[in-house]
Amino acid sequence: MLQKKICMLGGFAVGKTSLVRRFVQSIFSENYLTTVGVKIDKKSVAFPDKTVDLILWDLAGEDDIGSFRVSYVRGATGLVLVVDGTRPATLAVALTLRERVEAEFGAMPFVLLFNKSDLADRWAISDGEIDELRQRGWQIYLTSALSGEHVDDAFRQLASMVAN
Amino acid sequence: MSRVPKEVRSWIYDFFYNERSAAYLKIDARQCIEEKGGNLEHYGLSSLRIGKPVADQLEFMEGLLPCPELPFHMPMMELPGGHVADLHLFGDNGSVWLVFLDATPERDHQQRLQQKAYEMTLLQERERQLNAKLQSTNEALRESQEGLSREYRRAESLLLNILPASIAERLKADEQIADSHAEVSVLFADIVGFTERARSVGATTTLAILNYFFKAADLLSEQYGCEKIKTIGDCVMAVAGLPTARSDHAEALANYALELREAARREHFAGEPLGLRIGIHSGPIVAGVIGKRRFVYDLWGDTVNLAARIQKAAEPDEIRISDATHQLLGPEFACDPLGETELRGTGRVRMWRLRR
Numbered sequence A: 001m002l003q004k005k006i007c008m009l010g011g012f013a014v015g016k017t018s019l020v021r022r023f024v025q026s027i028f029s030e031n032y033l034t035t036v037g038v039k040i041d042k043k044s045v046a047f048p049d050k051t052v053d054l055i056l057w058d059l060a061g062e063d064d065i066g067s068f069r070v071s072y073v074r075g076a077t078g079l080v081l082v083v084d085g086t087r088p089a090t091l092a093v094a095l096t097l098r099e100r101v102e103a104e105f106g107a108m109p110f111v112l113l114f115n116k117s118d119l120a121d122r123w124a125i126s127d128g129e130i131d132e133l134r135q136r137g138w139q140i141y142l143t144s145a146l147s148g149e150h151v152d153d154a155f156r157q158l159a160s161m162v163a164n
Numbered sequence B: 001m002s003r004v005p006k007e008v009r010s011w012i013y014d015f016f017y018n019e020r021s022a023a024y025l026k027i028d029a030r031q032c033i034e035e036k037g038g039n040l041e042h043y044g045l046s047s048l049r050i051g052k053p054v055a056d057q058l059e060f061m062e063g064l065l066p067c068p069e070l071p072f073h074m075p076m077m078e079l080p081g082g083h084v085a086d087l088h089l090f091g092d093n094g095s096v097w098l099v100f101l102d103a104t105p106e107r108d109h110q111q112r113l114q115q116k117a118y119e120m121t122l123l124q125e126r127e128r129q130l131n132a133k134l135q136s137t138n139e140a141l142r143e144s145q146e147g148l149s150r151e152y153r154r155a156e157s158l159l160l161n162i163l164p165a166s167i168a169e170r171l172k173a174d175e176q177i178a179d180s181h182a183e184v185s186v187l188f189a190d191i192v193g194f195t196e197r198a199r200s201v202g203a204t205t206t207l208a209i210l211n212y213f214f215k216a217a218d219l220l221s222e223q224y225g226c227e228k229i230k231t232i233g234d235c236v237m238a239v240a241g242l243p244t245a246r247s248d249h250a251e252a253l254a255n256y257a258l259e260l261r262e263a264a265r266r267e268h269f270a271g272e273p274l275g276l277r278i279g280i281h282s283g284p285i286v287a288g289v290i291g292k293r294r295f296v297y298d299l300w301g302d303t304v305n306l307a308a309r310i311q312k313a314a315e316p317d318e319i320r321i322s323d324a325t326h327q328l329l330g331p332e333f334a335c336d337p338l339g340e341t342e343l344r345g346t347g348r349v350r351m352w353r354l355r356r
Ligand SMILES: Nc1nc2c(ncn2[C@@H]2O[C@H](COP(=O)(O)OP(=O)(O)O)[C@@H](O)[C@H]2O)c(=O)[nH]1
Pocket: A010, A011, A012, A013, A014, A015, A016, A017, A018, A019, A029, A030, A031, A032, A033, A034, A035, A061, A115, A116, A117, A118, A119, A143, A144, A145, A146, A147
């Protein structure tokens, strides 16, 4: 059995819980219910030659990076960094969280999600900025937990990265 | 612990064991479940199998063992059954104990508090964004309002340029305008040999000449209380006795004509002094504004037509006036009779040459 622990990282209310629900249960809710502590979900991703069970750790969205418990990430093999595309400050939060995790557990594969792509009129991240990050070789997705756009693609991509 | 009295110890034990639904697993060095006990049922975990790998049965254990930082505490983990547990891991001679303590009420309480705090923060962020948007929208609105009033002022000044001020006022007040005027004088003036000379000097010089001529016509009309009605090509049409009636309209327009001819002569066009042919006639006309989007103030009637024909019949540098106009001029105006002349479409007309 190929089982991999994945952590959802990002500021509060960027859509971590919604993305997991969309990916695992194919549902979405407008209502914001903040996550306290940790919730774990599981979803299998099938490839031609193998199946990977992703164990998704949906961590509390921290507004205060200092209070983030890096130790939750122990044993993780991949990260889903989530940014709210309508709140530019959440990009720095996601990147800082990743730095803290890597300092503790070393580099690991990740995908970077700019979420809420359905809110086009409130979108606050420029294409140039995203291109610049892509040029670092990062796997970047513009996702919407509401419509489901690119959500499966992003998780599948990460699954294939951690399966090797 | 030994200094804690037995009673307290037992109270703490009962409290955690019962109130917080304590349960435990012992995990051996191969990461298999070695022992289990306590209220596992509460967490829906009574079917965990001894001797089997823990990570296969409890997904959250994936990757956690071996753990170099024991004891390890993970607060408020939501288990698949919906219960929330504080998890404590601590070591024991190569084995690891995993203790579950129910934390559902604490989690719910903390969630209610945090929910409020985050919702407030989100609202504040949103408010800031909306305020910024509002400000830039206001800015844009103010700019377009300024642009609009600039446009309005420009339109107004254009209106004043092409219309007599009193007519422009009435137009702004949305009045329909078509007035008959029993007694006015109408003048036409055009440039002698305009087409050939324009060809020989080129567009830029021609435009400068026209500009000079029209400007002079404008300035003099203010000076003599006449109205320049319009220009048609190189021809100027002016009127006196409009929009306010005046009995000396013919004299005013005669003076205007004399001065206009003087002003023209001071300028050169293709090497020669700028010459005009001027015609004047007096009589009744109808004046009005036509057009809905572009206002044009104009004059109509036989008086206008005859004035135009007299002008066409004039010699270079001549101011030719009709008999009707001549009769209205005082003795200070020197005129030569031209006798009766045939004018196209009008028949025989008595005309005069105004000298000064
Ligand atoms: N329009 C839109 N709203 C989203 C999207 N993802 C999440 N949300 C909303 O954003 C809020 C926070 O989402 P949540 O998943 O709880 O964020 P978390 O704190 O990162 O887990 C909720 O009200 C969601 O309904 C999205 O893709 N589009």
